[in-house]
Amino acid sequence: MEQSPRHVDPERRRGRGAATRETGRFERLNRADESDGWDIPEELPPIRTEVSEERPRSLINYVRSPDIPFDRTINPYRGCEHGCIYCFARPSHAYLGLSPGLDFETKLVARPEAPEVLARELRACRYEVAPLAIGTNTDPYQPIERDRGIMRACLEVLRDFRHPVAIVTKGTLIERDIDILAPMAAEGLVRVGLSVTTLDPDLSRRMEPRVPSPARRLATIRRLAEAGIPVRLMVSPVVPALTDPELERILAAGAEAGAGAASWIMLRLPLEVSPLWRRWLEEHYPGRAGRVMARLREMHGGQDYSSRWHHRMRGEGHYAELIGQRFRKTARRLGLDREQPPLRCDLFAPPPRAGDQLSLF
Template identity: 55%
Template sequence: MQPKQPSIKGRGTAQRIDARYNHHQRQMVDDGWFQEPENPPKTTVEIEHPKTIITRNQSPDLPFSQSINAYRGCEHGCIYCYARPSHAYLGLSPGLDFETKLTAKPDAAKLLKKELSAKNYKCSPISLGANTDPYQPVERDFQITRQILQVLNETRHPCHIVTKSAMVERDIDILQKMASNNLVQVHLSITTLDPALSRIMEPRASAPKRRLQTIETLSAAGIPVTVLIAPVIPVLTDYELENIVKAVIEAGSLDVNYILLRLPLEVSPLFETWLQTHRPDQAQHILNRIHDLRGGKNNDPRFGHRLRGEGIFADLLAQRFHNICKKLNIKSTLPALRCDLFQTPNSQMSLF
């Protein structure tokens, strides 16, 4: 069990837990001397210049094979974020560094055009937000996601957007054009409807009520929007399942799905410490239920198991979800995104 630690206002964790590739590992000991810093850590952004921008995967339990991440790290600070361990590749902490030391890729749109122009490129939907949120707060200044969407719209390339930010409303002008050709679907991620819990668990993400409003706004604009209840946290949030499904359908979501909490690598001790800090009375109960769902462990990375879990409690959760969808007569009518409209960038020049 991880020791309880004070928190920093507006951050998911106060820990700078060592990355797994570091030469030295430090053991945190609570000696009673920790105090919240008078000058809390500010967000810094380094510029990254990658050679390519499209990431490809062959995961059998993901509905896409291509994705783009405009940023590394995420200022939303969600304590449960499965992407936190990726910061270890930068030699940074998956803890506080993940939400305060970010990198941005301002050349993303330019690189995307180049890759879409390749002779051997085959069009398939690109996911924005597969790792870190494309509409996290720094997007207000960098607008990298908007530039990517402009390229996708110009080339009539399909994409999925996964976000928990109301900032997606900023790009309604582009999304409406793409939606008119069935080239985009927005997937809002909602974890809880409790604003107090959301504030400490995902401190810089849009409040639950604001996300429901975003569903209404996108739906009214003719943009297909669905909801991912992600993650479902045993004991802590799973009791909200029925209420969340009902609320998002009433707001205009065309479909809803869920993903069980994942605690890979460094996320596990970070989440345990968060529990001891914010939910000490429930901590052991929550961890015991996670073990029931994950074969006695904190995490199970196996394909086919990592998103849903296994065992009696996983089966009960799936049955509950099925029953609420049946009761509300939820039948997804979302057609597959179109790939046949894709136009290679500047392809019109070949006519001259």
């Protein structure tokens, strides 16, 4: 693949997923790095993570998609330092005037007032309770959460309101919050989905560079399960000709760790993700690049990706059907084909505030 003018030297982006800082699709001007003509060697520093702050006016994002089992979500952060090269959320950074490439994983936005805004929205008289999803866009347990604690503060709000929540993560920092999650789970108010894409630590480090190792994530599944928190193993994304041979072994490892259910999603390459992914393949697995892309296009009518409802998550055709059959057969054998119990909505009750009139009954 032809090198992009925004390509960044590998030494400067060590530990990052993307290789470029392509201009976002909403920008009027394209930016490119050009030599100034002086033949002087220049040492450029490694790319560091930068965090800015945003004061959100609202936090709950309502979604209307027939492909997903929830209708609302929140995001404590924008961007994700985990740097998964396949992340379908990368294009969201273009709305901020930033690159879905390296900017997505190095120019992060924290939302420190998210807990207060969430509490205000939950108290609104018109609010109708339903399970809230966290981690569907960017990971709430990415590394900066260790210092910021915004996700934990949001969980405290949900606990106090006795509000149901479903969490998706790759971050083992979720173990820190077992003291909140376990009591919520005992009331049927929480469940967790933890993603394990591969058991190969080398492939994981290349593909999802700042995510805890596969073995460490399996240990987190075990800790959550032992604490009585329902955990679903997410084999996602399945990458054709790269991770799909591991499907049965990943499911077996998850079952052994204590997962109570499992799910899978095929690799998705919307908008800017496709060129980022193809460039990554050529850099790390050039011998498999053609085969990987051929399988993906076979499932999407000759395109890298199709956003069609009921199609985009798994594709269609012989290969997609084969992966589905393998998953169903193995999940059934391991007891991972069970549905998780529905989250309870009947316990929701805004906690009283100082000065509120208390009920007589």
